[in-house]
Amino acid sequence: MRISTAFTQTQSVNSIVDQQARLNETQLQLSSGKQVLKPSDNPAAAAQIVNLNHSIDTTKQYQDNIAVAQGNLGLQATTLQSANDAVQRLRELATQALNDSNNANDRKAIANEVDQLNSQLIGLANTRNASGDYLFSGFLTSTPAFASTGNASAPFYSYNGDSNQRLVQIGESRFITDSDPGSNVFGPSSAGGTDSLFDVVKSFSDDLKANTPKTSILDQLSSALDKISNVQSSNGARLNALDRQQTANADYLLSTQTVLSNTQDLDYAQAISKYNLQTTTLQAAQQAFTKVQQLSLFSFL
Amino acid sequence: MTSILGTALSGLAAFQRSLDTTSNNIANVDTEGYNRQRVELTSRDSVSIGSGFIGQGVNVANVSRIYDQFISGQVRSSTTAFNQADAYQTLASQVDNVIGDPTTGLAPILTAFFDSANKVANNPASIPARQVFLSNADSVSQQFNNVAHQFDTLRSQTNANLQVSVDDINADAKAIVELNKQIVIATGQATGGQQPNDLLDKRDALLNKLAENIDISVVPQQNGAVSVFVGQGQTLVLGGSNQASTLSLADSSTDPQHKEIQLNNQTITSQITGGKLGGNLSFRDNVLDPSQLQLGVLATTFAETVNNQHALGYDLSGIAGANLFSLGSQPITVVQNPNLSGGGSISASLDSTNPQALQASDYRLDYNGSSYSLTRLSDNQNIALPGFPGASVSVDGFVLQQTTAPTGASSFLIRPAFSGAQNISAALTDPTKVAAAGSSSSGPGDNVNALSLAGLASATVLNGSTTFASGYGNLASNVGALTNAATINRSAQNTLLTQTQQSQASISGVNLDEEAANLIKFQNAYQAAAQAISVSRSVFDTLIGAFR
Numbered sequence: 001m002r003i004s005t006a007f008t009q010t011q012s013v014n015s016i017v018d019q020q021a022r023l024n025e026t027q028l029q030l031s032s033g034k035q036v037l038k039p040s041d042n043p044a045a046a047a048q049i050v051n052l053n054h055s056i057d058t059t060k061q062y063q064d065n066i067a068v069a070q071g072n073l074g075l076q077a078t079t080l081q082s083a084n085d086a087v088q089r090l091r092e093l094a095t096q097a098l099n100d101s102n103n104a105n106d107r108k109a110i111a112n113e114v115d116q117l118n119s120q121l122i123g124l125a126n127t128r129n130a131s132g133d134y135l136f137s138g139f140l141t142s143t144p145a146f147a148s149t150g151n152a153s154a155p156f157y158s159y160n161g162d163s164n165q166r167l168v169q170i171g172e173s174r175f176i177t178d179s180d181p182g183s184n185v186f187g188p189s190s191a192g193g194t195d196s197l198f199d200v201v202k203s204f205s206d207d208l209k210a211n212t213p214k215t216s217i218l219d220q221l222s223s224a225l226d227k228i229s230n231v232q233s234s235n236g237a238r239l240n241a242l243d244r245q246q247t248a249n250a251d252y253l254l255s256t257q258t259v260l261s262n263t264q265d266l267d268y269a270q271a272i273s274k275y276n277l278q279t280t281t282l283q284a285a286q287q288a289f290t291k292v293q294q295l296s297l298f299s300f301l
Numbered sequence: 302m303t304s305i306l307g308t309a310l311s312g313l314a315a316f317q318r319s320l321d322t323t324s325n326n327i328a329n330v331d332t333e334g335y336n337r338q339r340v341e342l343t344s345r346d347s348v349s350i351g352s353g354f355i356g357q358g359v360n361v362a363n364v365s366r367i368y369d370q371f372i373s374g375q376v377r378s379s380t381t382a383f384n385q386a387d388a389y390q391t392l393a394s395q396v397d398n399v400i401g402d403p404t405t406g407l408a409p410i411l412t413a414f415f416d417s418a419n420k421v422a423n424n425p426a427s428i429p430a431r432q433v434f435l436s437n438a439d440s441v442s443q444q445f446n447n448v449a450h451q452f453d454t455l456r457s458q459t460n461a462n463l464q465v466s467v468d469d470i471n472a473d474a475k476a477i478v479e480l481n482k483q484i485v486i487a488t489g490q491a492t493g494g495q496q497p498n499d500l501l502d503k504r505d506a507l508l509n510k511l512a513e514n515i516d517i518s519v520v521p522q523q524n525g526a527v528s529v530f531v532g533q534g535q536t537l538v539l540g541g542s543n544q545a546s547t548l549s550l551a552d553s554s555t556d557p558q559h560k561e562i563q564l565n566n567q568t569i570t571s572q573i574t575g576g577k578l579g580g581n582l583s584f585r586d587n588v589l590d591p592s593q594l595q596l597g598v599l600a601t602t603f604a605e606t607v608n609n610q611h612a613l614g615y616d617l618s619g620i621a622g623a624n625l626f627s628l629g630s631q632p633i634t635v636v637q638n639p640n641l642s643g644g645g646s647i648s649a650s651l652d653s654t655n656p657q658a659l660q661a662s663d664y665r666l667d668y669n670g671s672s673y674s675l676t677r678l679s680d681n682q683n684i685a686l687p688g689f690p691g692a693s694v695s696v697d698g699f700v701l702q703q704t705t706a707p708t709g710a711s712s713f714l715i716r717p718a719f720s721g722a723q724n725i726s727a728a729l730t731d732p733t734k735v736a737a738a739g740s741s742s743s744g745p746g747d748n749v750n751a752l753s754l755a756g757l758a759s760a761t762v763l764n765g766s767t768t769f770a771s772g773y774g775n776l777a778s779n780v781g782a783l784t785n786a787a788t789i790n791r792s793a794q795n796t797l798l799t800q801t802q803q804s805q806a807s808i809s810g811v812n813l814d815e816e817a818a819n820l821i822k823f824q825n826a827y828q829a830a831a832q833a834i835s836v837s838r839s840v841f842d843t844l845i846g847a848f849r
Contacts, residue, residue: 002812002815004807004809004810004811005330005810005812005813006330006331007806007810008806038394038401038784039401040781040784041781043782043785047771048774050406050770051771053412054411054758054771057412057413060416061415061419065422065423068423068424131426138743139744140745141744141745143744162744166746166748167748167752168422169422169752172759179746297814301820
């Protein structure tokens, strides 16, 4: 075949330029660590990468949600434990006060401690979390859960929250409540009722001050303790569920990230050997070009 | 005796021409469109000298160009095919870049928006969390606007490309008319069928340039001129004519951004194939418009779905949620075809109760004087209009209403999704107005609606089967697939073009080594002919000397 001098030269230059473009592509892949740089590199993988990234980000958000729920439930757990301790102590005091060997003064002294414990309990029921929300107020997070009514007769305390429980999403279709309404923990059993823990304790204290303690207080305190313990155990169960979901999410994240990495990340060993090969090819093309260009019959004229 | 001198002189002249042509070849080694030339020599008629015939030397019969008409035609059609693929691929890869690398496109911003709804759910009373949610809503709409803006830029670029191609075609067609004239004159002057090689080369180069812009068919005429046809046989240059037809660009009657190609004021857009013109048109119709519509559907459905959910909730003051996103005062453009005189007017609005039904298409509503028909332009499907125009009708996620009845034939272009990504904006700035609560009377800790908003992230809200994020993933993958195919096609066309160019070059291209060899050959022949003259002189001298 005849060779056209100009065309051959253009072709050689073009092939060098092509080599450079390929080398550049590999270089971009190496510097970004990705084999899919734009959707056209692998259209099927591009859609998959969007979905995988979405799953990963969403699952990370679930993990964040779990951390928030853990914070709230953890705070609730310690608060409930303190309340539990206080009610235990109240029961000890009640048993002691009911003993007939106590005189009016003794009972007044006990009443003082009972009052202290009651205000401690109210403080616990009005605990706020890190963002300043009242833990036991249901959705009314800016309202203290319990407040004194100022009444001369029971109820002395009212529950000012509502009965809602906040849900937090912790998995694709998994929600968990990260709070309990104060009425479930401390009473009263019905709105405006007089059987809240604080009313019970206040009546007990008043009875002590009047030197007429009633034995029914023991049952009342027991049932209050049961209520707190119930919430405590459900609280613990939810914390365990959070831990399990956290592990499940972490496993899912790991496997999804592995799939994502397999889909979009570069096989460095392969890429580097490709890079080396392309560099060699480019050098060979350049050297061949200069060699061939020196071959001309005119050099011998 | 005189014969040896005459013969030698004819040789000198012939080899002089051959050397001229060789050096012309060398001089034009790098000239685009140049076909190498060769001097064709024929021996002069011999004369009878009784005992036989004796040769009288050599004649230059022709200076011909080495040229293959068939391969030239192939080069032209490969040039057209390659330039179409090249223009298409260049533009498609720009959309590919806009839609972008999967981690920097719209998808992560959508995910971040829903994540921030989750953060509001975790802490519904927190003003900072609500603020973050609102700024993410703003980022989402800005990213939509940004991509839409880049699509607009690509549209302007495509229109500019079309203008450049049209101007080039017109200029080349004029130049071909001029060359036609010169070639006809030059061919007429030649007595022995000789051809004006360099004019022909120039015209071939121009035809090739024309083919870069548009698919042409070339028909040679008897007198040396050529006729050039485009599209389905529309005349661009007529062999005998002194004038070329003029291509021009005109606004479509319903959208000034949509350009039509006209030949002598007749619209021929749909008939144009090949070349940069064909590449740009097919990019606009197959990549740009569908992508913009798909993006518009995504933006519009997103805005409507989020607004609907937001309206179900209540803000910190217990007021039902206001719109989180706005799609502008006139989300759907309705343009009347000015070429029909029927008048009337139609209004179209989004059907917010059915955002999922929105399709990535424009619509044409025709009135024939007695009844309406609606055509979905993406698949040319006719859509039923029950009760219309007596009552408004909801189709494919938008509501049509007749405001004034037309008096005669009329037509409207309706674009429900086209401007969605361009129009979307965040409508709320006050964080207390984020409707996180599920009930108007509950407290600031109510996160019911915030949870539902966050849940939209994994809800199948597009066409009832796709989430927003994977809707975007599909768009990216569609554009990616088109660009990928375009890249493969471009490289295949490039190979074909190179192959035909190579065949052409191997026939018509100048090889310097060959010319060097010819140079030596013709120089030797020239010297030999000169030597013959010197011999003829010494023979003459010998003869004169005999008489002294």
